[in-house]
Amino acid sequence: xxxxxxxxxxxxxxxxxxxxxxxxxxxxxxxxxxxxxxxxxxxxxxxxxxxxxxxxxxxxxxxxxxxxxxxxxxxxxxxxxxxxxxxxxxxxxxxxxxxxxxxxxxxxxxxxxxxxxxxxxxxxxxxxxxxxxxxxxxxxxxxxxxxxxxxxxxxxxxxxxxxxxxxxxxxxxxxxxxxxxxxxxxxxxxxxxxxxxxxxxxxxxxxxxxxxxxxxxxxxxxxxxxxxxxxx
Amino acid sequence: xxxxxxxxxxxxxxxxxxxxxxxxxxxxxxxxxxxxxxxxxxxxxxxxxxxxxxxxxxxxxxxxxxxxxxxxxxxxxxxxxxxxxxxxxxxxxxxxxxxxxxxxxxxxxxxxxxxxxxxxxxxxxxxxxxxxxxxxxxxxxxxxxxxxxxxxxxxxxxxxxxxxxxxxxxxxxxxxxxxxxxxxxxxxxxxxxxxxxxxxxxxxxxxxxxxxxxxxxxxxxxxxxxxxxxxxxxxxxxxxxxxxxxxxxxxxxxxxxxxxxxxxxxxxxxxxxxxxxxxxxxxxxxxxxxxxxxxxxxxxxxxxxxxxxxxxxxxxxxxxxxxxxxxxxxxxxxxxxxxxxxxxxxxxxxxxxxxxxxxxxxxxxxxxxxxxxxxxxxxxxxxxxxxxxxxxxxxxxxxxxxxxxxxxxxxxxxxxxxxxxxxxxxxxxxxxxxxxxxxxxxxxxxxxxxxxxxxxxxxxxx
Numbered sequence: 149x150x151x152x153x154x155x156x157x158x159x160x161x162x163x164x165x166x167x168x169x170x171x172x173x174x175x176x177x178x179x180x181x182x183x184x185x186x187x188x189x190x191x192x193x194x195x196x197x198x199x200x201x202x203x204x205x206x207x208x209x210x211x212x213x214x215x216x217x218x219x220x221x222x223x224x225x226x227x228x229x230x231x232x233x234x235x236x237x238x239x240x241x242x243x244x245x246x247x248x249x250x251x252x253x254x255x256x257x258x259x260x261x262x263x264x265x266x267x268x269x270x271x272x273x274x275x276x277x278x279x280x281x282x283x284x285x286x287x288x289x290x291x292x293x294x295x296x297x298x299x300x301x302x303x304x305x306x307x308x309x310x311x312x313x314x315x316x317x318x319x320x321x322x323x324x325x326x327x328x329x330x331x332x333x334x335x336x337x338x339x340x341x342x343x344x345x346x347x348x349x350x351x352x353x354x355x356x357x358x359x360x361x362x363x364x365x366x367x368x369x370x371x372x373x374x375x376x377x378x379x380x
Numbered sequence: 381x382x383x384x385x386x387x388x389x390x391x392x393x394x395x396x397x398x399x400x401x402x403x404x405x406x407x408x409x410x411x412x413x414x415x416x417x418x419x420x421x422x423x424x425x426x427x428x429x430x431x432x433x434x435x436x437x438x439x440x441x442x443x444x445x446x447x448x449x450x451x452x453x454x455x456x457x458x459x460x461x462x463x464x465x466x467x468x469x470x471x472x473x474x475x476x477x478x479x480x481x482x483x484x485x486x487x488x489x490x491x492x493x494x495x496x497x498x499x500x501x502x503x504x505x506x507x508x509x510x511x512x513x514x515x516x517x518x519x520x521x522x523x524x525x526x527x528x529x530x531x532x533x534x535x536x537x538x539x540x541x542x543x544x545x546x547x548x549x550x551x552x553x554x555x556x557x558x559x560x561x562x563x564x565x566x567x568x569x570x571x572x573x574x575x576x577x578x579x580x581x582x583x584x585x586x587x588x589x590x591x592x593x594x595x596x597x598x599x600x601x602x603x604x605x606x607x608x609x610x611x612x613x614x615x616x617x618x619x620x621x622x623x624x625x626x627x628x629x630x631x632x633x634x635x636x637x638x639x640x641x642x643x644x645x646x647x648x649x650x651x652x653x654x655x656x657x658x659x660x661x662x663x664x665x666x667x668x669x670x671x672x673x674x675x676x677x678x679x680x681x682x683x684x685x686x687x688x689x690x691x692x693x694x695x696x697x698x699x700x701x702x703x704x705x706x707x708x709x710x711x712x713x714x715x716x717x718x719x720x721x722x723x724x725x726x727x728x729x730x731x732x733x734x735x736x737x738x739x740x741x742x743x744x745x746x747x748x749x750x751x752x753x754x755x756x757x758x759x760x761x762x763x764x765x766x767x768x769x770x771x772x773x774x775x776x777x778x779x780x781x782x783x784x785x786x787x788x789x790x791x792x793x794x795x796x797x798x799x800x801x802x803x804x805x806x807x808x809x810x811x812x813x814x815x816x817x818x819x820x821x822x823x824x825x826x827x828x829x830x831x832x833x834x835x836x837x838x839x840x841x842x
Contacts, residue, residue: 156634164641224629246633246668249640339702340728343692 150174151181151207152196152222157245161194164249170256176200178207185215192256196222197234205237212238218259218308222247235348240309241335242345258336262312282318283366283380286359290318297357309334310353313346317367317377326374350375388569392562393555400554404547412543416536423510423532424499427525431512432497434464435523442519449473449521458525465524484524488513492522507533568596572603584611622678628671632664639664673802676733677787680809693837696722696765697754703735704752715753722756722765723837726814734810737803738769738830746771746828756836763836764816770823781820807832 150165152158153176162174173188175181178199184190193211197204208219221234221242231242241255282288287300297304297314306314312334317325331341350369354361370376386394434456441452449466453475458464464475465484472481483504491498492513499512506528514523571588578586587607588600639661646654701711724731742749753768776784785808788801807830811818816834823829 154630154634157630157637160634160637160641164637167641167644224626245629246636246671249637338706339698340706340732 149181149184149190149192150194151176151178151199151204152194153177153199154196157196157222161252164252165256168253168256178202178204178210181207182210185211185217190215190217192259193217193219194222194252194256195219195239196224197230198224205233208234208237208239212307216305216307218262220252220255220259231342232344232348235345236352238307238352240307240349242342254336259308261336262308262334280318281379282321282357282377283359285380288357288366290314299357304356306353306356309349310356313349313353314357314377317375321377321379324370324373324376329374346375389559389562389566392565393558396558396561397551397555400557401547401551403554404550408543408547412536412540415539419532419535423529427510427512427527428499430459430462430527431499431514431523431525434458434525435514435516438464438466438521438523439516439518442516442521459527461530462525462527465526466521467524468519468521479526481524483509483526484511484513488524489522492524504528568593568599572599576603579607579610584614618678618681621674621681625671625674625678629675632668632671635664636668670802673737673806676730677802677806677809680730680806680813691725692728693723693725694728696724696767696834699724699726699728699731700735700752700754700767703732704739706732707736707739709739709749713749713752715751717753717755720756722754724765724814724834725837726834730810731814734807734832735767735769737807738832741803741830742769742771742773742828746773748772750823750825750827757833763838765834765836767832767834769830769832770825771827771829772825773827775822775826775828776820784820785818 150158150161150172152161152174155176158174158176162172165172170192173184173190175184179201181193181195195204195208199207202210204221208221211217211219219239219241221231221239223230223234223242223244234242240259243252243255280290280292282290282297287298288304289298291298292315295311297306297311313330316330316333317323327343327346328339328341330346331337331343335341335345337345350367351361354364354367358364358366365380366378368376368378437456438449438452441447441455442449449468449471450473453464453466453473456464456475458475463479463483465479465481466473467481474481483502485500485502488498488500488511492515495515495517497512497514499510502509502511507530509526509528511524511526514525515521516523568591575586575588584607587604591597591600639657642649642657643661646657649657697714697717701714704713705711739749739752748771750770750772751768753766753770755766755768757764757766785804787805807818811832811834814834816832818830818832821829821831
């Protein structure tokens, strides 16, 4: 689904994505997008931040409550503030205007691969039945066979990106992964990728898996190097 | 005449010194003249009284006993330094053995000869003297008393010295006072000059402190108003550029996307349509480049204080390599160097963009990039990372070396690969925002050599 209020960009994106083989629904406003989300299945969303009516941030936050749909933000500005705010709201990745078509399709592809790996990766990795304990005290378990993280047996709602980040950090745990390495493996971005994406996602992941997100023990920051997963 | 103008400070000091000198001179000369007049008057009075007293003694002596003149003179006791001469007819008598009558001035001799008492100053080898003449008609004689005046000379000399010293001291004091006053006058100017320099160097937040001084209120007010106007003007220009490029973004996005769609279907198009599509695609790309550069410049303009936003510590060598690769060039262009890390704190995207602009520039005007070298320079102030890009072109004429970094200045070739005219200015602005610099010189193998300098990141950490 493409949510974009500029007619030209919306139409061009729709045509381009149809070309790529996607089924595309293009809507001009967040309200229409929410209405559509309620009725139909959506796999990926491209969302413009500057929308008339409800803005992109609010839309993403609202949609995130009910739908675990990966979101790529189309940002009009390359401002730190805008992009971080969109990522905080729940976006998985972003593209800045004016963008190249191949940039958008590359981001979409990376995101789809992330979703697809959820089930398949586990077969390659020897996985103890019932998953691996990440935090024995809190009963937090990463079950790659089922493609989920559970706490005391209940699902922890992670987005595909958060889950992928978790898997990356956990295989094997205790290894320091640089932001650049995570950008490459999770987001499929090269040298010029924006490392803030990693920071924001780690922050979001922590709020879901840490007992005290303000004092992270599971996903720890290694100053100047990157992040490390310390099973408790 | 090309006299160097005197500084304000020196002028004021000099004016004070000259004023002090004139004042002290007039005062000293006046004082000296008055004191001299008085002292000389006093001395003359004394000389006259002495002469009359001695003359009457000599007359009395000569009248009463009819004694010899020399006997009478022997009994007179004139003060030290005084000599008495008595003339009777052509005979001269003196109270001194050493002084001769030639010491009595001829003019005085004449006046007294006419029967009028008189006083006259004269000069001899032993110094100034005062000669007093009194006619004594009763014995048909003339009385002269010649007194040296060493004490008067000494007093006057001392007075002159004291006054001269006083005058000199006054001049020095005036100069010091002038220096101080000049400092007081110039101090606010120094403040203004400092602030103006800061503003000129781009710190538009600087203002002069409000002042109570009525002489400075207007200046301070006008200065601050001027900087305000300037800031507003600059902001408006920057905003306008930003707004324009911003508004261009959406249609541009549509255009690029659509053109790329067209290009994908290039093969389905008839031959002549294909050419048109290629043309449109090339122009859209160029258009996009201009807008990208403008947006980037706008962002850089917004950073007055040279602190780029998204600083990350990266390795300069790696950055240059990535910039080469992502712009579709061979990483082999990067000359091998030491493997020491060269950390720089930069906005990766901005810096890479600046580098790619340099590469593009080399392709456009310099026959392509020959080598890219990255190294460090520990000379100069602080350690610096130096990035050198050599091309194979004709080089840049010395007169053009500053100008090519200005906006919308294009080099000669407008032919097949027109640039945006913003590329090199973007490089210059990016370097400025990163506390670095860029300049162009001749490459050793002919062609132009662009040299980027960036401060080496010390104690690299995030």
